[in-house]
Amino acid sequence: MTTLTQDIQAKEEELSARLEEMREEALNRFSRIVGRESTLQQMHAHVGRNNNTFVDSVRMQFHSPEDFIARWLNGLTQQVMERKDAIARRRRFGDRKRTEEIIPEMLQDQFLHNYIHLFLERNFYRNFEARVRAKPDQNLWQVWFGAGKLVWGLLISPAHRFGEWANDKSQMRRENYAYWTVEHVLETGLIAPESEKPVMFSDVEAFLTFYQTVLARVSNSQYEQAISDRYLAYIRESESPGTVPLLIPELRYAGKEVKHLYRLDFSVLNPHTMKMVGFEISPASSHMSIAGSTKKTQKVLNEELSAKWCKEADKRNAYFEKFGITTITFTDKDLADIDQCWEDIRQALEERSSGPLTIEGAERELQAAYASVAV
Incomplete structure (x- = not known):
């Protein structure tokens, strides 16, 4: 267990170092997307504050960083679909963009795409026990x-x-x-x-x-x-x-x-x-x-x-x-046929998760949803 904890800490430190190297360029690109000079805290707020909005991180169990990121993206997709009319209205009148517009546009920029993925992966390791733990009622x-x-x-x-x-x-x-x-x-x-x-x-x-x-x-x-x-x-x-x-x-x-x-x-x-x-x-x-x-x-x-x-x-x-x-x-x-009855019970005992969403599939669905918003 000590080795696992050390490995997780080392992974978090590695991701933090990579993000530090990318921050200046990431912030410049983010500012162009939102149309104004922005701070690092403002950029991170659009990503980090939505962990319990896009995914139920309190109750959900995640199998890997990829699973967490995919479900986070899937939650963002659902929010885009729910707010399509509001997004379209802001586009028509040139109103300030909200998170459900900013993140999809950031993900279309490959540099910012990588930055967001690294940021979410670090979040997974920072909260490792909470992320991988099953959350019973x-x-x-x-x-x-x-x-x-x-x-x-x-x-x-x-x-x-x-x-x-x-x-x-x-x-x-x-x-x-x-x-x-x-x-x-x-x-x-x-x-x-x-x-x-x-x-x-x-x-x-x-x-x-x-x-x-x-x-x-x-x-x-x-x-x-x-x-x-x-x-x-x-x-x-x-x-x-x-x-x-x-x-x-x-x-x-x-x-x-x-x-x-x-x-x-x-x-x-x-x-x-x-x-x-x-x-x-x-x-x-x-x-x-x-x-x-x-x-x-x-x-x-x-x-x-x-x-x-x-x-x-x-x-x-x-x-x-x-x-x-x-x-x-x-x-x-x-x-x-008591053996068949047991077989039904055995299947319930042996069943395991069918597997997480894929990041690629979640991103395709997000971009398709965002592109479907009428102007």
């Missing part, structure tokens, strides 16, 4: 799971204060592990709400033993047991078990509260794609059966079945609204 800073009173928590940066577990927000941005993975569990441990210390695990195998003997044993479902067995075998066979997302059993909608509305049988919160998927084991025998049905009229049966379905639909909607979790249901037909 605040609702997922604490994940609580388990059935009944046997509740466990997985927090990003757990701290026990005033008798309660919470996240140490000052520490959260410094954590280096991928959230909600096996590595996350090994770094922070699991939280028992009534305990003042996390339950820690010495290595992957120690955690898998805990998963098998404690977490998986809570369920009486043969299907859930079969899924858990396959998950454990999958991690043991993995070349990089720490990066595997945790297959969370019984994710609780209301957190650690004993009384709560819903639990999802299994959930995958994938930090590599920021996709959240829940899996419901839903055989008709347990989810859609009606007690005493032989003594009830068809109307009553229909009403009770409708109520059960409404509850299932409400559950799906609630998890999606609160956590962004999409729910997949395995019915009797699906569960007849």
